[in-house]
Amino acid sequence: MPQRFTLVLTLLLGGLLLAACSADTGTSSQVKLAPVSALPQPMQDAPAAVRTAYQFAVANPDALQNVPCYCGCGAIGHKSNLACYIKEFGADGKPVFDDHAMGCSLCVDIATDVMQLTGEGKSPADIRQQIVDTYSKFGPGNQ
Amino acid sequence: MARDRSRGKGEFSALGIVLLVLVAFPIGIFGYQAWRAASAGVKIVEIVARAPEQGGFSPDRLTLRAGETVRLRISSPDVVHGLTIPGLGVNVDEIYPGKVVEVDVTPDEPGRYAFACTRWCGLDHWRMRGVIEVTDLTPRPPSLRGKGVSIPPPLVGEGAGGEVLPGAAGEIPLYQQLGIDLDAMRHAAQVTPGARPSIAAGAALNAKLPQALTDSAQRRTLALADAFQTLRDDPTNAALSDADVWSLVAWAWLKDVPPTALARAETLYARDCAACHGPDGKGKGPAGLDLPGLTKMDPTLPKGPRDFTDAGGMLAASDVLLQGKLLRGGMGTGMPEFGSLYSDEELWAMIAYLRTFLFKP
Numbered sequence: 001m002p003q004r005f006t007l008v009l010t011l012l013l014g015g016l017l018l019a020a021c022s023a024d025t026g027t028s029s030q031v032k033l034a035p036v037s038a039l040p041q042p043m044q045d046a047p048a049a050v051r052t053a054y055q056f057a058v059a060n061p062d063a064l065q066n067v068p069c070y071c072g073c074g075a076i077g078h079k080s081n082l083a084c085y086i087k088e089f090g091a092d093g094k095p096v097f098d099d100h101a102m103g104c105s106l107c108v109d110i111a112t113d114v115m116q117l118t119g120e121g122k123s124p125a126d127i128r129q130q131i132v133d134t135y136s137k138f139g140p141g142n143q
Numbered sequence: 144m145a146r147d148r149s150r151g152k153g154e155f156s157a158l159g160i161v162l163l164v165l166v167a168f169p170i171g172i173f174g175y176q177a178w179r180a181a182s183a184g185v186k187i188v189e190i191v192a193r194a195p196e197q198g199g200f201s202p203d204r205l206t207l208r209a210g211e212t213v214r215l216r217i218s219s220p221d222v223v224h225g226l227t228i229p230g231l232g233v234n235v236d237e238i239y240p241g242k243v244v245e246v247d248v249t250p251d252e253p254g255r256y257a258f259a260c261t262r263w264c265g266l267d268h269w270r271m272r273g274v275i276e277v278t279d280l281t282p283r284p285p286s287l288r289g290k291g292v293s294i295p296p297p298l299v300g301e302g303a304g305g306e307v308l309p310g311a312a313g314e315i316p317l318y319q320q321l322g323i324d325l326d327a328m329r330h331a332a333q334v335t336p337g338a339r340p341s342i343a344a345g346a347a348l349n350a351k352l353p354q355a356l357t358d359s360a361q362r363r364t365l366a367l368a369d370a371f372q373t374l375r376d377d378p379t380n381a382a383l384s385d386a387d388v389w390s391l392v393a394w395a396w397l398k399d400v401p402p403t404a405l406a407r408a409e410t411l412y413a414r415d416c417a418a419c420h421g422p423d424g425k426g427k428g429p430a431g432l433d434l435p436g437l438t439k440m441d442p443t444l445p446k447g448p449r450d451f452t453d454a455g456g457m458l459a460a461s462d463v464l465l466q467g468k469l470l471r472g473g474m475g476t477g478m479p480e481f482g483s484l485y486s487d488e489e490l491w492a493m494i495a496y497l498r499t500f501l502f503k504p
Contacts, residue, residue, distance in 0.1 A: 138482055
C-alpha cells in the first residue's frame with residue numbers, strides 16, 4: 001500500500017512538472033492545420049514557416065482570403081493573401097496550389113500573423129485591420 | 144517474512160531513485176534557473192535557433208513588455224547561427240552549437256521588432272526570421288482581462304466601423320507615393336558608359352550640377368541614364384567627353400554619402416546580400432543559384448539575383464525604385480524584404496553602396 005501511494009505521488013508530481021514545463025513554452029495557439037501529406041512535395045520540403053503557412057492556407061482559406069497581401073502580387077491578379085498559396089479549389093474540393101509563397105517573405109509573414117491572431121481568438125475584422133496596419137508600409141495591398 | 148521485508152525495502156529504494164530522478168532532479172534544474180532569474184531580477188526567455196528546414200527560430204513570435212528587462216538565452220542544436228534585433232540594438236554574431244549566448248534586452252517602446260539570423264546557415268537562411276511584439280506596461284481594464292479577449296484597435300478617421308483603413312499616411316513607402324510600379328517590365332538604359340566612371344574624376348571637373356541632381360529628394364527619383372542625358376544635353380558641358388559626363392553622374396550620386404554610411408552598407412551587404420548577389424555584385428552567389436522563385440522573375444532579364452555590375456539595368460533604375468525593391472523584397476522571387484530590418488539611413492546607404500559596383504572611387 002505505501003509503495004502504491006509513493007508511485008501515485010511520483011506520477012502526480014511528475015505530471016505536474018511536465019504540465020508546468022509545457023505551460024512555459026508559450027506557443028499554445030490552437031489553429032487548424034491540414035496534414036503535411038496534403039501538400040505537394042516541394043511545399044512539404046520547404047522551410048518550416050512556409051510549410052506551416054501552406055498547411056494553414058489549406059485548412060483556413062477564409063482566414064487568408066480575408067486579408068490583403070502586400071508583396072506586389074496584385075499585379076499578377078492575386079486578390080488576397082490566399083492566392084499566394086492556393087489558386088482555386090477544384091470541383092472535388094481539392095486545392096490547386098500556387099508556388100508563389102515559396103519565394104516570398106511578405107506572403108509568409110502575413111499568413112503567419114493571421115495564424116497567430118486566429119489562434120488568439122481575434123475577430124476577422126481585427127485581424128484584417130492589424131495586417132493592414134503592419135504591412136501597408138511595404139507597398140500597396142491587393143484588396 | 145524476512146525475504147518479503149527485504150524485497151519491500153528494495154522496492155522502496157527503487158521508488159526513491161525514481162522519485163529522485165523524476166522530481167528532485169527537475170526541481171533542481173528549474174529551481175536553479177528560477178534562482179538565477181530571480182537573483183538577476185530578469186525574466187529568462189529561451190530561444191532555440193535551428194536551420195529553417197528544421198524550424199528556424201523557436202519561438203519565432205515573442206511578446207515582451209516595455210520597460211521590462213528580459214534575458215534571451217539563445218542556443219543552436221545544429222549549425223552556427225547569428226541574431227540581430229535591430230530595433231532593440233541586439234547583435235549576436237555567432238551562436239555556436241552546444242553553447243548558449245545570453246543577451247539582456249529592455250525594450251523602451253511598444254511596437255513590432257523584427258529579428259533575423261545573420262549567418263548563412265543554409266540555402267533557406269533568408270527565411271530565418273521572427274517578430275517580437277513589445278506591449279505597453281499599462282494594465283488592461285479588469286473587464287477585458289482573460290484569454291482570447293483583446294482591446295479593440297483605436298478608431299481612426301471615417302469608415303472606422305469595420306471598413307479597412309489604410310495604414311498611417313507617413314508609412315506609405317516613397318515608391319508608392321510616387322506611383323512607381325516595382326514589378327513593371329523595364330527597358331535597359333540606352334546609353335551606358337564605356338569605362339567605369341570615377342567619382343574622383345567627376346569631382347575634379349568642378350562642373351556645376353543642376354538642382355535636380357544636387358537636391359537628394361529629386362535626384363533619387365531619376366534614372367541615372369536620364370541624368371546622364373540631361374548633363375550631356377547641357378551646353379555648358381559641351382567640352383566634356385561622354386566618360387567625363389558619366390563621372391559627373393557618379394560624383395553627383397555619391398559625393399554626399401559619408402564614408403561611414405558606405406562602410407555600414409558594405410558590412411550589411413556582406414552579411415545579407417553577398418550569398419545570393421555575390422561578393423562582387425554580379426548576381427552569382429551560391430545561395431542564389433536555385434531560388435524557389437526563379438520562375439517568377441522578369442522573363443526579359445537573366446534568371447537569378449540582380450547583377451549590380453550590369454550597367455544597362457542599374458542605370459535605368461532610380462534610387463527610389465531600388466529602395467522599394469529592397470524594403471519590400473522581390474515579388475515571389477526569393478528576395479526577402481529588408482524594410483523590417485534596415486533603418487531608412489541603412490536603406491539609402493545600401494543603395495549608394497550598390498552604385499559603387501559600377502562607379503569607382
